[in-house]
């Protein structure tokens with residue numbers, strides 16, 4: 001997401017305070033950028049005292065001691081288990097599941113549907129990979145989307161006697177006609193698709209389990225609950241299997257092809273068979289144990305892992321030579337045959353060249369009526385709007401980490417860009433309100449990624465959690481200019497539980513008109529000679545994505561190692577220039593849509609917390625100091641926004657005030673979980689801004705666990721569910737539906753007789 005500044009905030013803030021606040025950061029910034037030639041020691045202490053009051057705070061023994069005491073107390077006095085999220089490590093007790101009865105049972109006794117649980121699926125696959133003695137190269141794994149994505153919404157339809165879902169449930173043309181007036185051309189009120197373009201009813205009930213329909217394409221704008229069903233129905237009835245699956249580990253990865261036939265564990269595929277054998281000796285499976293066991297017996301692939309401190313990019317990384325690419329694919333084909341990934345890649349290049357500038361839009365988002373919010377979700381994996389949910393930051397955190405880990409381990413160069421780079425600049429983490437993540441790659445790296453990993457299911461390191469992400473490269477790779485604007489995004493790394501995604505854009509030399517910002521850099525000699533534009537390109541070394549963003553080689557190269565959301569990452573060393581160009585003085589704004597950056601704690605805090613804290617200190621203190629002993633009302637939520645003066649005060653709180661602020665559970669949890677990494681970022685920024693190397697520092701950064709709880713475990717907790725209770729519920733439903741089937745059968749016999 002591009003960072004958008006809410007101007008409204010500043011109109012209500014005193015003008016003087018506004019100017020002052022911005023000037024303050026502006027001078028600091030330019031000061032830091034322009035003074036590397038000064039006496040460094042002076043500069044260090046000066047900037048530390050200005051921007052980095054946080055550093056002073058951390059070096060205060062008193063503050064640290066009190067903060068640690070607060071932590072001990074909070075964790076000790078936690079009757080409601082508010083701080084369960086403090087420990088994000090995956091332990092055995094979080095992953096031990098009873099193997100359900102249907103595993104190994106004859107077909108007629110098997111449930112028609114089984115509950116989804118990624119821990120169970122993963123355990124079954126790990127067990128299979130442990131059992132099978134063939135080398136990984138010789139293995140292809142079975143796959144069905146229902147084992148990897150929660151499709152339970154389809155069950156309610158299945159178990160209801162009346163009304164299985166059918167295509168007409170997805171036809172929104174009439175709804176649109178009846179709900180909105182005919183001259184209403186609001187985009188959010190239009191977009192129902194013609195049924196024949198995306199859905200067909202079928203008689204053959206075995207074609208896709210029991211569903212007598214096939215939803216084979218995106219069906220346009222829908223009501224939210226139908227949009228959820230449409231994505232799930234697509235996965236269940238029509239979506240092709242991914243081409244491969246990639247399991248991330250701390251040290252590397254396993255990359256294994258998938259069979260293209262669709263067969264699930266419930267249908268008794270090879271994975272189920274292996275688990276059935278295991279069941280003879282074990283009652284429980286333990287995902288983590290099996291994962292660790294697998295790592296012991298099968299070495300991971302780790303020969304491509306990027307470990308350099310600095311990564312240089314070259315002009316050639318950004319030049320797309322289609323003929324050369326095609327020749328290369330043909331040579332490979334002659335010598336050793338293409339992989340499935342490569343076949344698909346070759347076809348996509350042909351398709352891209354054939355369509356040229358007429359390329360249709362590749363990605364479809366979950367369009368819903370009356371809200372643009374569906375745009376943040378891939379339609380196939382849309383699972384409802386998690387906009388205000390506590391779930392969203394958990395998902396984005398894990399998705400970002402898995403992307404960074406994936407690209408680094410398979411040896412791809414990528415960096416954090418746009419809004420995500422801006423967020424990193426503040427504290428080394430994404431913004432807590434982000435809806436997506438932006439990353440960029442040079443075109444050559446991008447092509448290599450698609451050639452080997454397009455349609456890959458990437459599985460989070462099981463020692464961290466159970467996330468699954470689908471890498472999807474758009475077809476039209478040869479189009480490097482904006483064109484018809486259909487395909488600004490080159491690829492997406494999609495969370496299959498929610499549909500949230502990382503936008504991946506490739507940068508290349510293209511026929512796009514150069515950004516005004518670079519025009520005056522064209523050397524006179526080239527203009528005079530009416531030199532080839534290519535020569536201009538080459539001498540300027542300018543690259544663009546498909547949405548008019550230009551950067552020069554100097555701006556993005558070299559990349560330098562850092563930490564983003566606690567994971568090893570790379571950013572352009574020249575990030576201040578990039579950010580300055582893109583956001584102007586937006587980089588100093590410490591307020592966004594009711595969230596404020598409290599520099600001393602280095603986290604963003606919601607206004608609804610800050611208002612009672614600043615305006616009603618007495619009440620706040622009484623509430624938090626007596627909590628658990630004296631029942632008291634929570635500090636009142638006061639309407640209105642923080643004033644300019646209050647915002648200013650927020651940047652320079654005393655130690656006592658900060659400790660008081662930390663009494664708020666949410667603030668405390670966030671600070672405590674991230675203080676090391678954000679502190680690291682602050683030291684790191686100081687050095688990077690002074691053009692000093694951070695090589696020695698980053699080497700010391702340990703492998704940091706996720707800061708945020710696993711989203712699947714989080715949901716289970718929220719719903720008071722366990723794998724076993726879900727399983728029992730399904731058994732009940734299954735038994736009930738058998739009766740129902742009997743009743744229906746009897747009814748049908750009767751009707752024949754009459």
Ligand SMILES: *[C@@H]1O[C@H](CO)[C@@H](O)[C@H](O)[C@H]1NC(C)=O
Pocket residue numbers: 173174177
């Ligand atoms: C929608 O309304 C238009 C104009 O009244 C009509 O021609 C069309 O058939 C209607 N479509 C549906 C699906 O009801």
Ligand SMILES: *[C@@H]1O[C@H](CO)[C@@H](O)[C@H](O)[C@H]1NC(C)=O
Pocket residue numbers: 337338
């Ligand atoms: C190459 O792969 C294709 C598709 O998988 C297959 O049909 C063909 O037999 C393979 N050829 C060789 C020589 O392995």
Ligand SMILES: *[C@@H]1O[C@H](CO)[C@@H](O)[C@H](O)[C@H]1NC(C)=O
Pocket residue numbers: 344345346347348349450451454455472473474475476477
């Ligand atoms: C990625 O795979 C999809 C699905 O097979 C295909 O449509 C697309 O063209 C592929 N993209 C690339 C760049 O290979």
Ligand SMILES: *[C@@H]1O[C@H](CO)[C@@H](O)[C@H](O)[C@H]1NC(C)=O
Pocket residue numbers: 509510511512513514533534536537
């Ligand atoms: C950049 O180079 C391409 C060819 O590689 C050329 O078609 C294009 O016009 C050039 N763009 C500019 C702005 O010089």
Ligand SMILES: *[C@@H]1O[C@H](CO)[C@@H](O)[C@H](O)[C@H]1NC(C)=O
Pocket residue numbers: 652653654
């Ligand atoms: C921050 O507050 C302290 C008093 O608590 C004051 O001495 C100091 O000058 C203030 N610093 C800034 C930059 O306003």
